[in-house]
Amino acid sequence: MKIHFTLNNKLLNLAIGLLISGFAIGTTGCKEDTIIKAGITPASDNIFSNAIGDTLTIIAKTIEDDSIATGFTPTTTNIIHGAGVTNDAFFGRTNWGIYMQVIPTASNLTLPATPDSAVLILPYAGFSWGDTINKNATLEYSVYRVTENLSRDTLYYSKDKKSIDYANPVSDPVIVNLYSLKYDSIKVAGSKRKQHLRIKLKGSFLNELVTAAKNANNNGDFLNSIKGLYIAARDTNNNTCKVIPYFFLSGSGDYSRASVALYYNENGNTNPDNISTSFLNFTTADCAHFNYISRKYDGYPAYPFVKRTTTQTSDSIILLQNEPGAALDIRIPYIKNLPTAIINKAQLVITKVSVAGDPDAETMFEPNRIFPVGVDATGKAYAILDLANASDNTAAFDFVDGVRQSVTINGVTISQWRLNIPREVQKAITNKVDALHLRINGTVTYPGAYRLIAGGKHSKYSIRLNITYTQAN
Known part of the structure; x- marks a missing residue:
């Protein structure tokens, strides 16, 4: 079954994901002990603590979340978009492209000389x-x-697309070494600049930019002439690229925000270290943007799981990617049959598994954090009760956790994620819902990144919900 989510569902994912991603980077520990431990119960002969482990039925599948809002402009963090292509032997092929606009930073552009060149700048x-x-x-x-x-x-x-003039590119293609991009600073106009992608634009388009900027009375006039730019990548090495870089669009200064740099020499100067520069900048207040991302699963092992061609009620493995892409679809059908009691602990445990035919398991690495949303009977997503007040309480995310941790099982060290959801489980039991239905996603900091193969109905590492509750005799 494929769940179709409405606009509100996707905005919910975006809101929760952005809140998580705001502090997920750099997280080094988990909060397993923030839940009430199984041994902590009232001291009374008439009150009993009960543990439920592997006896709960869990139906686990993969579904496809085929779109995420990437044109959102955050107020406290920089905009980050990917541009490139990856080829994953198990999950398939992914393409990232960037739609963006630039404008003159002054009301009109005044140059002391005619620019010699124009270069698109994307800060790493x-x-x-x-x-x-x-x-x-x-x-x-x-x-x-x-x-x-x-x-x-x-x-x-x-998944949005806008009309693009592919027949007349405004740049010549440039080959970029993705390893050097990460580490090499670039000397421009006599100064070293932070790492960034540089794509030289054609002279004919440079002339269009200058003319549009000089003739524009306002930003709207300029954007009527230069509607936007699309940055795309092509894998020229027989579809073997397995790394995707991400770039800032917003930033606080030159070479730290996306822009078009116009370079020119004044008064006959020929020293490359003394050239002058003007910028057409991306600005959050005026410019549209979004990250186009497409997935190709057909012909790869992930296809039957993501596209639901399998007829299994519950799959042995389940797949996850940062949206858009694969997501975990989890149902606990008999939750209402649990006794009405105080839920001390309800922890969903998800474990990474290794499978045959996955040579990229180590390089195409898993997410540091995952998070749950609820799914109601109509297929609409909602914030689970444990995250209901997360917008003004980041402690809720610490409580739910979902941070990757290493555990050792039978002498083997593996990655595991634990999601603490006692309030949502308590609500499901109290309301006698037919099934507790959850969807698990990655965060939205880096759209399209990360991938995880986890145990569903697995012989060794099945997904499980551990519950401890307290009940009066």
Whole structure:
């Protein structure tokens, strides 16, 4: 069964995911002991603590969340988008492209001379996902003109497409070494700049930019002429690229935000260290943006799980990616049959498993954090009770946890995620719902990154819900 989520569902995922991602980076520990431990119960002969472990029925599948809002502009963090291609032997092929706009930072652009060149600047966000140690990984990047209007006031999604003039690229293709991109500072105009992607634009498009900027009375005039840019990548190495870099669009200054740099020489100067620069910048107040992301599963082992061609009630393995992509669909059908009691602990345990035919398991690594949302009888997502007040209480995320941890089982060290959801379980029991239905996603900091193969109805590492409750005799 594929669940179809409405706009509100996707906005809910975005809101929760952004709140998590705001403090997920750099998290090093988990909060397992913040739940009430099984041994802590009132001291009375008439009150008993009961533990329920592997006896609960859990139906676990993979579903596809095929879109996420990537045109959202956060107020406290920078905008991060990916641009590139990855080829995963198990999960398939993913493409990332960036739609963006730039504007003159002044009301009109005044240049003391005619620019010699224009270069698109995308600052590196300090994160790449995949085979980050491959020193030979390359992608070919190009810039294209967007021919359809973009609006700063429209919330765009990862599957949205706008008209692009692919026949007339505004840059020549440039081959970029993705390993060097992460580490090499770049000397520009006599100064070293932070790591960034540079794509030189064609002279004809440079002339269009300058003319549009000089003739524009306001930002709207400029954007009517230069509607937007689309940055795309191509894998020129027989579809072997396994790493995706992420870039900042917003930032506080030159070379730390997306822009088009216009370089020119004044008064006959020929020293490259003394060239002058003007910028057309991406600004959060005026410019539209979104990260287009597409997945190709067909022909890969993940296909029958993500596309639900399997007829199994519960799959032995379940798959997860940062949205858009695979998500965990979890149902506990007999939750209402549990006794009405005080739920001290309800912990959903998800364990990574190894499978045959997955040579990229180590390089295409799993998420540091995952999070749950509830799904009601109509298929609509909602914030679970344990995260209901998370918008103004980050302690709720610490409580639910969902941070990856290493555990040793029978001498084997594996990755595991534990989600504490006692309030949601308590509500399901009290309300006698037919089934507790959850969906598990990754965070939204890096759209499309990460992947996890976990045990569903697995012979060794099945997903499980451990419950401890207190009940009067």
